[in-house]
Every structure is written in C-alpha cells, then in structure tokens.
Amino acid sequence: MAKHTTSEAGRPKTIEPRLRQELEELVAEMCKALNEPKRLMVLYALAERPRSVGELAAYLDAPQSNTSQHLAVLRDRGLVDVERRGNRVIYSLRYPKVIAAIDLLREVLNEEIGRQHQLRSA
Template sequence: MNMAMQQFKAEFFKALAHPLRIRILEILADGNKSVNEIQQLAESEGSAVSQQLTVLRSKNIVTGSKEGNRVIYSLRDPMIIDLLDVAKKIFNNQLSETITILDRLNEDEK
C-alpha cells in the first residue's frame, strides 16, 4: 500500500481518537444537529463540543452549514456510521472472547 494512503489513514484514525468525538459522530449518525443540540445530547460543555467539532471539521469528517445564526453539523460521509458499527462489533467480539477465557479459567479453578 502506498505511504500516502497509510498516512491518510493514520491521520483519519487520530481524528477519531477521542471519546467525545466518537459521541458527536454517533449523535450525527441520527441526523444533522446544531451545536446546542449536540451539547445537550452529549451532556458536555459547549467549549468541549466546539473544540472537538473543530478537529472533526479540519479533517473533513463533519461539515457545518449556516442556517440563520446557527451552524448545523452533519457527517461528511455516511460510511462513518458503518465504521462505528464495525468498531462496535470488533469490541463485542473481543469482549466475548475475554468472557469465554474467564469462564474457562473459573471452570479450571473448581
């Protein structure tokens, strides 16, 4: 694979590497939202949400468009939703494997 693509992927995943950014993307997966709506749904301070939206915008992961005096945010590419779903499945698979290992260890101790 070409180095430019690897660099792009590394930067892309760095942009996702924050729990509030992931939460914002999950919120936007349900539809376009204003900053105030995102703040309420994320149960986070305005400055933190704005800061994370700035990172997501700078990496072209979300877009913002003006509607009157509000900015409405949306996912730039709906495939982000698929990516988050795959990440959740990977997490669930790893968790299931860990539970299986723990169950076996508990059985061996009996």
C-alpha cells in the first residue's frame, strides 16, 4: 500500500482527499442506482404505493427478468423494502428523501433546458 507522500504538511481546511474519495465513492454508488430510467420509474411508482414485481414489469413494459434485475440493484443498495405476500413479492420505497433528491435534480434539469432553449433563440 502506497503511503501518502505529504502526510505531514499542515492540516488543510478540507478533509484528507483520500478519505474524501472513499466517502464520495459511497455516494456515487447510490447515484449508480439512479442512473437508469427504468429504475427511476420504479422508484416513482413505488412512491405512490407498494407494488408487486409483475405490476412493475407491466408498468415498465419490460420483461420480468429485466424488471427483477433492476429491483435487485435497488434492493442491494437498500433503497427498497421487500415483503413476501403469498405467491408474490411486494416492493416498497424505503427512503422518501430519495424522491426529494431526484425532484431537486429535475428542477435543475428544467432550468438547464430553459437555458439551452434561451441560448438557441438568441
């Protein structure tokens, strides 16, 4: 393991970049769960109410296996709750804050689209 070269310089105001990198890694991992349109649709669908896999597959107009794969990603990231109900498996949204975060990004998107439109018409 390579040691840090300048570890004894005075403490900078920002935290050690190495640690910072690992921290951001975790956030990035969470963002990776959100960079897929179908997964976003799933999250919004679950924000309304819990749904079964088949329901979500129909909603996405995607094959069952594909839907299950996307749900597995969200499950591994801990973004959804799972509950077995008889023959089916019901998924639900665990953190409403995730929707709030995406909504914020959507607002930014709106501003940006307006900006681009403004540039074109100038």
